Amino acid sequence: MTQVADQGRDRISRRQVDKFEERRRQLAASAMRTLAELGYARTSLRDIAQNSEFSHGVLHYYFRDKAELITYCVRQYKIDCVTRYDAVITTADTPEGLADGFAEAMAATLREDAPMHRLWYDLRNQSLFEEAFRADARDIDESLERMVGRIVAQYAELSGRPAAFPAATAYAMYDGLFQQALLRHFTGDASAAATLAENLRATLPAMLAPKPASRTKRS
Amino acid sequence: MTQVADQGRDRISRRQVDKFEERRRQLAASAMRTLAELGYARTSLRDIAQNSEFSHGVLHYYFRDKAELITYCVRQYKIDCVTRYDAVITTADTPEGLADGFAEAMAATLREDAPMHRLWYDLRNQSLFEEAFRADARDIDESLERMVGRIVAQYAELSGRPAAFPAATAYAMYDGLFQQALLRHFTGDASAAATLAENLRATLPAMLAPKPASRTKRS
DNA sequence: GAAGAATTTTGACAGGCGTCCAAGTTTTCC
DNA sequence: GGAAAACTTGGACGCCTGTCAAAATTCTTC
Numbered sequence: 001m002t003q004v005a006d007q008g009r010d011r012i013s014r015r016q017v018d019k020f021e022e023r024r025r026q027l028a029a030s031a032m033r034t035l036a037e038l039g040y041a042r043t044s045l046r047d048i049a050q051n052s053e054f055s056h057g058v059l060h061y062y063f064r065d066k067a068e069l070i071t072y073c074v075r076q077y078k079i080d081c082v083t084r085y086d087a088v089i090t091t092a093d094t095p096e097g098l099a100d101g102f103a104e105a106m107a108a109t110l111r112e113d114a115p116m117h118r119l120w121y122d123l124r125n126q127s128l129f130e131e132a133f134r135a136d137a138r139d140i141d142e143s144l145e146r147m148v149g150r151i152v153a154q155y156a157e158l159s160g161r162p163a164a165f166p167a168a169t170a171y172a173m174y175d176g177l178f179q180q181a182l183l184r185h186f187t188g189d190a191s192a193a194a195t196l197a198e199n200l201r202a203t204l205p206a207m208l209a210p211k212p213a214s215r216t217k218r219s
Numbered sequence: 220m221t222q223v224a225d226q227g228r229d230r231i232s233r234r235q236v237d238k239f240e241e242r243r244r245q246l247a248a249s250a251m252r253t254l255a256e257l258g259y260a261r262t263s264l265r266d267i268a269q270n271s272e273f274s275h276g277v278l279h280y281y282f283r284d285k286a287e288l289i290t291y292c293v294r295q296y297k298i299d300c301v302t303r304y305d306a307v308i309t310t311a312d313t314p315e316g317l318a319d320g321f322a323e324a325m326a327a328t329l330r331e332d333a334p335m336h337r338l339w340y341d342l343r344n345q346s347l348f349e350e351a352f353r354a355d356a357r358d359i360d361e362s363l364e365r366m367v368g369r370i371v372a373q374y375a376e377l378s379g380r381p382a383a384f385p386a387a388t389a390y391a392m393y394d395g396l397f398q399q400a401l402l403r404h405f406t407g408d409a410s411a412a413a414t415l416a417e418n419l420r421a422t423l424p425a426m427l428a429p430k431p432a433s434r435t436k437r438s
Numbered sequence: 439g440a441a442g443a444a445t446t447t448t449g450a451c452a453g454g455c456g457t458c459c460a461a462g463t464t465t466t467c468c
Numbered sequence: 469g470g471a472a473a474a475c476t477t478g479g480a481c482g483c484c485t486g487t488c489a490a491a492a493t494t495c496t497t498c
Contacts, residue, residue, distance in 0.1 A: 020474095045457090128401070129341070285487095
């Protein structure tokens, strides 16, 4: 019997569950490597299996079908992604320090994880055509939005000025900046990451409400 | 003999050439309808032919292969796209009027051409995996960037303040706003277009250099 | 209206796809 | 150590893909 169909049954030892889940993660990791390299449209289950140490049949033992595998991959990606920037926020104690940390963290992940990011955008776009991916993509987008929201809020706090836009707006704009940088990165522009960092530093001040008129009321 | 291979030969009457080009456009239009509906990954040449009034074999009479057909489609898309916003610029004579016109034009095309836009993002993303599409995608991106640049420049002119960021930066941010709105639109958010317009109006002032200190030097 | 060119249809091809399954191999448990 | 469960393999299935070419049709031109 395939274990996929037995997920809800009574007696599975903890070791079994752990091993099952571990193998799912392992296969999902192979899938992500392959997807990041070939893109959604060109990646077959056989490609994925060939990039793992298993044969192609095993994929249907751990995942009901291709959609479930890819959905699982997207969820894994999220877990990695969200926790990546939080260190930056707590460390910085000046607006400029925060801007630098944010800008450098983004530039670094562009340089190091570019194939992964193009996969994310590929899958998010697939969600526009395939209902099945929509909820997960939205979920990841929302957690990225919260992350940007925390950055901007902290930047506002350190600057002593309120944020000018909601988190969703700020996230959309920074996502756009990142995506353009990714496009340039893949066209061979070696300075794409540096330009991205520069853009982030330059635009953060514009995320805050304009400075009050120079004649201050009090204090 | 296929005419595709004969493009460069000596004696083709103008009518022949026109008819040949016209049929290419016609087939490309069918292809775009189909691609906008199914997405790149799920669209086959037979799907495209079925959405036209021809059989699937004819596609290879007018296009060398699938890549050439899709490249042709992308180029057609560009022609439609770029000339769409220029009316807005010349009409407006106040910053607010320009912002309104820009915001409403973007919101309108989101409402009316949403499937086309998701196709554009799909193909631009494919260009991250398939070298063949990269140049065309970059080309379109650049002309969109120039369009946004003209909008911001005119907005700056009408406001009497200089633009704060290069056109590429502004375009990236507005592209991000549009893409997020598109995502929301397809998740069934009926207010996506209105929110987009609101965001555009709210963020345009942030594209200009901060107001000078209240004590002006002269004039 | 017939000859010839241009266009379109139709069917075939080789190969890849997701999925499934029967047969093996390994692990677990008493 | 042997029975049962879990896991893995590799092949088979039906379907779909892009491409191609020969036949059928339509259009041009004299």
